[in-house]
Amino acid sequence: MTGRTHDLAAFTAVSYVAVTHTLEPMSLATLIVSFTACMVGGLAPDIDQPTADLWHRLPAGGIIGRIFTPFLGGHRFISHSILGIFIFGFLARMLLDFMAPVVLVNMTIVWWAFMIGFLSHLVMDTFTREAVPWLFPIPIHIGIPPFKALRIKTGSMVEKSIVFPGLLLLTFWIYYANYHKVLDFLRHYIK
Ligand SMILES: [Zn+2]
Numbered sequence: 737m738t739g740r741t742h743d744l745a746a747f748t749a750v751s752y753v754a755v756t757h758t759l760e761p762m763s764l765a766t767l768i769v770s771f772t773a774c775m776v777g778g779l780a781p782d783i784d785q786p787t788a789d790l791w792h793r794l795p796a797g798g799i800i801g802r803i804f805t806p807f808l809g810g811h812r813f814i815s816h817s818i819l820g821i822f823i824f825g826f827l828a829r830m831l832l833d834f835m836a837p838v839v840l841v842n843m844t845i846v847w848w849a850f851m852i853g854f855l856s857h858l859v860m861d862t863f864t865r866e867a868v869p870w871l872f873p874i875p876i877h878i879g880i881p882p883f884k885a886l887r888i889k890t891g892s893m894v895e896k897s898i899v900f901p902g903l904l905l906l907t908f909w910i911y912y913a914n915y916h917k918v919l920d921f922l923r924h925y926i927k
Pocket residue numbers: 781782816857861
């Protein structure tokens with residue numbers, strides 16, 4: 737999937753989780769940082785791909801990406817697996833705890849938002865031709881549906897004309913169906 741689709745999928749996922757759970761009151765800063773963390777999480781697994789949108793969004797990212805990515809083993813490697821979820825989750829938690837005394841937001845909420853974005857990426861990639869090595873280091877790529885030819889090609893018409901608009905509709909529906917809950921949250925839970 738392209739970076740654009742991953743961004744949207746991360747947003748859809750975090751929106752769904754937010755409306756289906758009872759959230760605790762949080763500051764506006766926490767809300768904004770959490771959404772940002774979710775978007776970063778939604779692109780983070782492609783850290784193993786020098787051409788990834790993630791790298792192009794960073795200054796000099798293209799060059800850094802090419803230096804850094806061989807150590808992660810090429811596209812769809814450790815960062816696209818259950819093991820990767822634990823490693824990135826652990827590293828993100830350490831980084832956030834380190835920043836906690838300086839950045840005054842609820843880091844637990846920010847961490848969850850990052851992880852939701854991260855997981856949404858792996859789920860979306862599962863529907864693509866390359867599939868996902870969920871069980872790394874066991875070298876099998878797991879995809880849905882199981883037949884490669886039926887899966888989505890990254891950047892293809894199917895992704896652009898069905899997957900992306902489908903996610904967009906789903907996101908609108910999530911907010912539309914939970915309109916009162918969202919309003920109530922914004923009014924009473926944002927400090
Ligand atoms: Zn990916």
